[in-house]
Amino acid sequence: MIKIKGLHKSYPMGKDSLHVLKGLDLHIKEGEFVSIMGSSGSGKSTLLNIVGLLDIHDEGEYHLNGQLIEKLDEKKAAILRNKFLGFVFQSFNLISYKSAIENVALPLYYAGVSRKERLKTAMDYLDKVGLKEWANHLPNELSGGQKQRVAIARALVTKPKVVLADEPTGALDSTTTDSVMDLLKEINDEGMTVFVITHEEEVAEQTKRVVRLKDGVIISDEVITPKVTV
Ligand code: ADP
Ligand code: MG
Numbered sequence: 001m002i003k004i005k006g007l008h009k010s011y012p013m014g015k016d017s018l019h020v021l022k023g024l025d026l027h028i029k030e031g032e033f034v035s036i037m038g039s040s041g042s043g044k045s046t047l048l049n050i051v052g053l054l055d056i057h058d059e060g061e062y063h064l065n066g067q068l069i070e071k072l073d074e075k076k077a078a079i080l081r082n083k084f085l086g087f088v089f090q091s092f093n094l095i096s097y098k099s100a101i102e103n104v105a106l107p108l109y110y111a112g113v114s115r116k117e118r119l120k121t122a123m124d125y126l127d128k129v130g131l132k133e134w135a136n137h138l139p140n141e142l143s144g145g146q147k148q149r150v151a152i153a154r155a156l157v158t159k160p161k162v163v164l165a166d167e168p169t170g171a172l173d174s175t176t177t178d179s180v181m182d183l184l185k186e187i188n189d190e191g192m193t194v195f196v197i198t199h200e201e202e203v204a205e206q207t208k209r210v211v212r213l214k215d216g217v218i219i220s221d222e223v224i225t226p227k228v229t230v
Pocket of ligand 1: 011012018020038039040041042043044045046047
């Protein structure tokens, strides 16, 4: 699904440049539940933005679903994003003056789906994340965990192949963090590829594979054995 080889990325910094990703190799297969761990500033968001076609790498190769990504033609990138990717962010990125159901339905509007069909599908996804009763509430009437559930429903509504989540629990307390991670796990159990960025050990260990990033390179890549609770 995601195939990265020798990936480099620098940002211009005055006369110099800041070399953030220094040759990453990463393969993520369909159906995986992977987290990228690393301290703040280690380049996690840079990587996710490249994977999410929001930014372009300088060197190396990136294949998304078998397609080589060479440059970021915005129109083409938008089509690929709509077709393959769902995004979840730390700050939820909900539209404040739109109700929960309208937020979830928005990607379907851009996909040209009729209003009736949009609202029906959006309600199905709100139901899936346990928020059917909250459909007509505005984001500021929802708790942090509920807002993130709305954002997850919105990420799923176009049936992407991969969900990309950048610090999805960064603004949540630990109980809410667990429930959001449980929801991502459930989505993964249904077959979705889920790619989570985090700097929290507790979050990473709830995924199935942890990739650690440090000083621009991958320092470890391990499969997590699930904890058995009795
Ligand atoms: P993380 O998500 O792991 O905290 P980032 O990928 O956001 O790290 O950032 C990695 C480094 O690149 C940081 O030093 C950050 O300041 C820098 N950086 C990120 N985005 C930009 C940008 N658009 N322009 C210049 N520097 C950036
Ligand atoms: Mg980040």
